Amino acid sequence: MADPYEWLDRSLHIIQQAGWYRSVQPIDGISGATVLVNGRQLINFASNDYLGLAGDPRLADAAIDAIKKWGTGSTGSRLLSGHREIHYQLEQSIARLKRTEDSLVFSSGYLANVGTIMALVGNRDLILADAYNHSSLKKGALLSGATVVEFKHGDPGDLLSKLNQFRLRYRRCLILTDTVFSMDGDLCPLPEILDLSEQFEAMVLVDEAHGTGVIGEGGAGCVEYFGCTGRPLIQMGTLSKAIGSLGGYVTGSFPLIDFLRNRCPSWIYTTGLSPADTAAALAAVRIIEIEPERRYQLWQNVQAVKNNLYHWSQITSQRYKLLPSQSPILCIEMPNSQITQQIGSQLQALGLWVAAIRPPTTPTCRLRITLMSTHTSHHCEQLSNALTSLCY
Numbered sequence: 441m442a443d444p445y446e447w448l449d450r451s452l453h454i455i456q457q458a459g460w461y462r463s464v465q466p467i468d469g470i471s472g473a474t475v476l477v478n479g480r481q482l483i484n485f486a487s488n489d490y491l492g493l494a495g496d497p498r499l500a501d502a503a504i505d506a507i508k509k510w511g512t513g514s515t516g517s518r519l520l521s522g523h524r525e526i527h528y529q530l531e532q533s534i535a536r537l538k539r540t541e542d543s544l545v546f547s548s549g550y551l552a553n554v555g556t557i558m559a560l561v562g563n564r565d566l567i568l569a570d571a572y573n574h575s576s577l578k579k580g581a582l583l584s585g586a587t588v589v590e591f592k593h594g595d596p597g598d599l600l601s602k603l604n605q606f607r608l609r610y611r612r613c614l615i616l617t618d619t620v621f622s623m624d625g626d627l628c629p630l631p632e633i634l635d636l637s638e639q640f641e642a643m644v645l646v647d648e649a650h651g652t653g654v655i656g657e658g659g660a661g662c663v664e665y666f667g668c669t670g671r672p673l674i675q676m677g678t679l680s681k682a683i684g685s686l687g688g689y690v691t692g693s694f695p696l697i698d699f700l701r702n703r704c705p706s707w708i709y710t711t712g713l714s715p716a717d718t719a720a721a722l723a724a725v726r727i728i729e730i731e732p733e734r735r736y737q738l739w740q741n742v743q744a745v746k747n748n749l750y751h752w753s754q755i756t757s758q759r760y761k762l763l764p765s766q767s768p769i770l771c772i773e774m775p776n777s778q779i780t781q782q783i784g785s786q787l788q789a790l791g792l793w794v795a796a797i798r799p800p801t802t803p804t805c806r807l808r809i810t811l812m813s814t815h816t817s818h819h820c821e822q823l824s825n826a827l828t829s830l831c832y
C-alpha cells in the first residue's frame with residue numbers, strides 16, 4: 441500500500457528547491473521599534489504595529505483588568521453565552537472613529553472578510569476584485585460561490601469595462617478592494633470605484649487593514665483621506681495592526697450590521713473575541729482618537745525614509761526598484777528570491793529586521809519595509825544607509 445501522506449515530503453522538497461521555503465523566527469520580549477531576535481536587538485521594520493501600540497502599557501493594563509473582570513475566554517458564540525458589555529463598547533468606538541452607524545467585531549480580520557463576503561453574495565451574484573487583493577478577500581470570494589472576475593490592479597477603467605461586460609447578467613454585484621495594498625504600499629482609487637458602484641448598482645467592500653489608525657487626518661483610514669466618509673459602502677479592518685491587539689471588524693449601516701449578526705457564518709459559529717483582546721483594542725481606538733501626534737510622527741518618518749530612498753533609487757542599477765507607495769509600507773522589488781534572502785540576511789547582520797517577501801505571497805520578490813511612529817530619526821537613517829550600501 442502506498443503512503444497517502446508521502447506527497448507532503450515531495451511538495452516540501454519542491455518548495456525548498458524553488459527558494460520559497462519559509463519558517464518562523466521567535467521574538468523575545470515586547471515587540472516595538474526594536475525587537476530581540478535570537479538574542480540580538482534589531483531595529484524592527486517588519487511589523488504592522490504602525491503606532492507602536494502593541495507594546496503600550498495602557499493596552500496591557502486594559503487587557504489585564506478585563507481578564508480580572510471577565511476571565512480569559514468568552515466561552516461561546518456572541519449570540520449565545522459569548523457577548524460582553526465591552527464588545528458593545530468596542531463596536532460603538534469603531535463606529536464613532538469611522539463615522540458609521542454600527543459595527544461588528546470578529547476573531548480576526550481574515551474571518552471578517554471571509555464571512556462577510558459569504559453572507560453578502562451567492563451563486564447568482566458577481567464579484568469584481570482588484571487583482572492584488574489580500575488572500576482573505578480572495579478566499580472569501582471563492583467560498584461565496586459568486587462568479588469572480590478580477591480587474592487590473594488599481595485600474596478604474598478596467599473595472600468599468602468589466603462592469604459593462606458582466607453586471608447585467610447577475611443579481612447582486614460586490615466590488616472588493618484593499619484600500620492600502622499590503623505588499624505594495626499604494627492606495628486604491630476609491631472615489632472612482634465608488635462612482636462606478638453607484639452607476640452600476642454595486643456594493644463595495646473595502647479592506648482598511650493597513651489604513652485604520654494610519655491614514656486620514658483623524659486616523660479613520662483611506663475612506664476619510666479620500667473624503668468619502670458617509671458614502672454608502674462596507675468597511676472592514678483588523679484590530680491587529682495599528683490597533684495593536686487581535687481581531688477584525690466590519691462597519692457600515694445599521695441594516696448591514698444587523699444582517700451580518702443574523703447571517704455571517706464566521707461571526708455566528710465561532711467564539712466571541714476574548715475580553716483581553718477586546719479591552720486592548722478599545723484602549724487603542726481611544727488613543728488613536730486623542731493622540732494624533734503618533735500619526736504625525738509616523739508620517740514624518742515615512743517622509744524622511746522616502747526622501748533618502750528616492751536619492752538612492754536615482755543612482756542604483758535597474759536591479760532594485762522602489763515601488764510607488766502612499767503609505768508607511770515601502771517595498772523594493774528584487775531580481776530573484778536568492779538575492780532577496782541574501783540581502784535580508786545582510787540587513788539582519790547590520791542590525792535591521794526587514795521582511796523578505798517571496799512567491800506565492802506576491803508574484804515578484806521584494807523587501808517590505810514598514811515604518812512605525814516610534815522609530816527614531818537614527819533608526820530611519822540606519823535603514824537608508826544600510827540599503828544604500830547593500831543594494832547598488
Ligand SMILES: *Cc1c(COP(=O)(O)O)cnc(C)c1O
Nearest residue numbers: 548549550574622649678680687
Ligand atoms: C492582515 C490583513 C488581513 C487579516 O487581518 P488579521 O486580523 O490579521 O486576520 C486582512 N486584509 C489585509 C489587507 C491584511 O493585510
